[in-house]
Amino acid sequence: MHPPIDDEQIVVVVTACQRGETGAIEQLYDLYADRLYRYMLTRVVDHDLAADLTTELFVKVIEHAGRFRLPPSHPAASFSAWLYRIAANLVAEHFRKNRRLAWMSLEEQDTRPDPATEPVRVVEGREELVELAQAMGVLSEDQRLVINARYVEAMSNAEIAQMLGKSEGAIKALQHRALRSLARVLNRQRAGS
Amino acid sequence: MENRREASALEECLDRVVAGESAAECLAALGSEAAAVGPLVSAAARLQHVRVERLSDAQRQKAHVTLAAAMRERNRRAAGARPARASFSWPWDWQPSGSVALAAVLAVVLVAAMAFTAVASGPGGVTYPLRVAVERAPLMFADSAHARVTGELDLAGRRLADLENYLRATGQVEPTALAALLAAIGRAANETDMVSAQEQVAVQARIIEQARVLAALAAASIEPQAIAPLQEAVRVTSQIATQLAAGSNGRTQQNGPQEPAERGPAGGPAYTPTCPATATGSPTPEPPGLTVTPQPPAGTMQHQTVTPAPAASREHVRTSEPVWNEPTRQHTPPAQGTPGPMGTAQGTPARDTGPGGTATPAGAVLTPGQQATADAVRAHGTDATAPAPGSYGPTGEPPGAQDPGPGATSAPEPPAPGDPSGGDGGSPPGAGTPESGG
Numbered sequence: 102m103h104p105p106i107d108d109e110q111i112v113v114v115v116t117a118c119q120r121g122e123t124g125a126i127e128q129l130y131d132l133y134a135d136r137l138y139r140y141m142l143t144r145v146v147d148h149d150l151a152a153d154l155t156t157e158l159f160v161k162v163i164e165h166a167g168r169f170r171l172p173p174s175h176p177a178a179s180f181s182a183w184l185y186r187i188a189a190n191l192v193a194e195h196f197r198k199n200r201r202l203a204w205m206s207l208e209e210q211d212t213r214p215d216p217a218t219e220p221v222r223v224v225e226g227r228e229e230l231v232e233l234a235q236a237m238g239v240l241s242e243d244q245r246l247v248i249n250a251r252y253v254e255a256m257s258n259a260e261i262a263q264m265l266g267k268s269e270g271a272i273k274a275l276q277h278r279a280l281r282s283l284a285r286v287l288n289r290q291r292a293g294s
Numbered sequence: 295m296e297n298r299r300e301a302s303a304l305e306e307c308l309d310r311v312v313a314g315e316s317a318a319e320c321l322a323a324l325g326s327e328a329a330a331v332g333p334l335v336s337a338a339a340r341l342q343h344v345r346v347e348r349l350s351d352a353q354r355q356k357a358h359v360t361l362a363a364a365m366r367e368r369n370r371r372a373a374g375a376r377p378a379r380a381s382f383s384w385p386w387d388w389q390p391s392g393s394v395a396l397a398a399v400l401a402v403v404l405v406a407a408m409a410f411t412a413v414a415s416g417p418g419g420v421t422y423p424l425r426v427a428v429e430r431a432p433l434m435f436a437d438s439a440h441a442r443v444t445g446e447l448d449l450a451g452r453r454l455a456d457l458e459n460y461l462r463a464t465g466q467v468e469p470t471a472l473a474a475l476l477a478a479i480g481r482a483a484n485e486t487d488m489v490s491a492q493e494q495v496a497v498q499a500r501i502i503e504q505a506r507v508l509a510a511l512a513a514a515s516i517e518p519q520a521i522a523p524l525q526e527a528v529r530v531t532s533q534i535a536t537q538l539a540a541g542s543n544g545r546t547q548q549n550g551p552q553e554p555a556e557r558g559p560a561g562g563p564a565y566t567p568t569c570p571a572t573a574t575g576s577p578t579p580e581p582p583g584l585t586v587t588p589q590p591p592a593g594t595m596q597h598q599t600v601t602p603a604p605a606a607s608r609e610h611v612r613t614s615e616p617v618w619n620e621p622t623r624q625h626t627p628p629a630q631g632t633p634g635p636m637g638t639a640q641g642t643p644a645r646d647t648g649p650g651g652t653a654t655p656a657g658a659v660l661t662p663g664q665q666a667t668a669d670a671v672r673a674h675g676t677d678a679t680a681p682a683p684g685s686y687g688p689t690g691e692p693p694g695a696q697d698p699g700p701g702a703t704s705a706p707e708p709p710a711p712g713d714p715s716g717g718d719g720g721s722p723p724g725a726g727t728p729e730s731g732g
Binding site (some may be wrong): 122123125127130131134135138139143148152155156159160163164182190193207226230233236248251252253255263273276280281283284287289 | 303304311338340341344345347348350353356357360365366369372728
């Protein structure tokens with residue numbers, strides 16, 4: 102988990118990125134890559150694929166940074182929302198291209214990790230990640246973003262509301278509905294296994 | 295949530311999970327609400343496992359390299375694009391946007407493609423009317439009456455060529471070509487008031503020539519659907535030529551009698567270039583513009599070479615080549631002081647000789663004998679149904695839609711043997727001696 106990103110900092114870095122400074126895109130990557138990587142991971146399960154998609158996401162940021170207009174209020178939250186929208190589109194595009202289910206079976210997974218690129222894995226087993234990704238797959242995009250922001254990134258409801266442009270009440274309602282759906286799918290998985 | 299207490303308990307428990315507590319610890323602290331909120335808290339707690347996932351250093355390093363290359367590529371493209379834009383500047387202050395420029399280029403390409411398609415189309419084609427319009431477009435920018443008249447007559451020549459080609463191929467009249475031909479002749483005639491007297495003579499000669507070609511086509515046609523509109527076209531063109539002759543003669547004679555437009559022979563005028571090519575280039579006391587003569591005496595009709603085929607030979611042609619009787623065409627050398635072959639379709643409109651050719655040359659001067667002939671024409675050469683001078687002929691309606699009227703100048707029926715004139719009103723202008731084979 103990272104500390105919240107400062108608005109002033111994000112204005113400076115994004116502006117530099119729009120000017121084409123290589124250091125700025127690397128700075129943005131360092132600020133956001135882990136969050137986006139975790140979001141990707143809960144969708145595609147595969148660590149390497151999630152890392153590649155995260156890199157691809159920042160390549161798109163380079164290509165389209167000129168189109169992003171930093172709002173005067175809450176620029177960091179707006180930029181975060183923009184990044185998550187790109188992430189959601191990339192995952193959807195990935196699924197369209199590969200015709201793969203988000204919850205690939207364990208047998209189909211490549212279980213031989215590459216030592217050079219092996220991420221720090223604290224999740225006890227890949228099975229847990231697959232089940233979570235499968236459960237996340239049944240949520241709407243807004244629900245996924247809220248659940249991810251609240252329980253993976255530990256953002257406050259106020260921050261999430263700012264990022265998504267909704268009220269805190271709406272965020273709470275989204276959370277509860279999403280948790281109910283998650284619990285239902287997870288219980289079903291547990292009962293099935 | 296079922297009630298407020300459960301909702302409150304869930305919120306509190308979720309906050310504690312986010313803060314790092316386990317689901318079991320949170321639920322243990324709850325009372326009766328634990329059962330209701332338990333599954334939700336457990337689901338939230340399971341998500342906490344993902345929180346610790348992060349990219350490895352190797353993945354970060356790899357991503358940095360990729361992003362640096364992507365940023366360089368983006369900067370290179372941007373640097374390459376800017377000079378390209380700067381190198382081109384419009385010669386005026388207003389700078390169109392890229393989309394406007396693209397739209398303009400597309401429009402030009404589209405128009406060019408349409409024009410090319412139209413120009414490449416032949417008579418009877420779908421785009422032939424477009425071709426007719428495209429070919430006339432330059433005339434809209436002509437700044438002198440001379441250019442307009444000449445251009446219109448050139449266009450009339452092209453349409454006549456189209457008409458003839460189509461007639462040869464199908465035996466039918468191409469209505470667009472015929473309408474455009476008559477319209478061009480009418481426009482040229484309407485403009486003649488603004489050109490010199492010599493040019494008027496030339497215009498008149500070219501119109502006569504075209505009338506003669508039309509008459510030859512009518513005579514050579516077999517299909518009744520083709521003959522009628524061609525005859526009507528001959529009649530209209532003849533009227534125009536007659537009125538031109540009357541108008542130019544009246545103007546050049548100054549004090550001479552003006553020819554009433556209502557007068558005309560029942561059979562319509564026959565048009566023969568009667569003036570020798572003695573263009574003087576200067577006004578003469580003689581009426582220079584008069585070139586329309588009545589039917590020559592029977593003895594002179596031996597010069598006429600385009601005639602309907604005799605019934606027998608026509609029948610023969612109908613069986614062998616059903617759509618077209620090839621008219622005999624004789625090219626007459628430029629006038630050498632004697633009239634050329636009369637009634638001959640001397641060349642297709644593409645070979646329209648124009649002023650100074652085999653038709654009456656510009657500035658031709660009439661001899662006293664020819665003047666007498668011209669007077670006879672003025673006495674009989676105007677159809678009773680002719681429009682008033684200055685409003686020459688139809689300008690767009692195919693003549694086939696019109697009643698030929700009493701001024702029809704040719705008929706499909708061949709003349710009786712020994713009657714080279716083809717009968718009263720039955721001979722196309724210039725038609726005379728029958729020729730075998732048609």
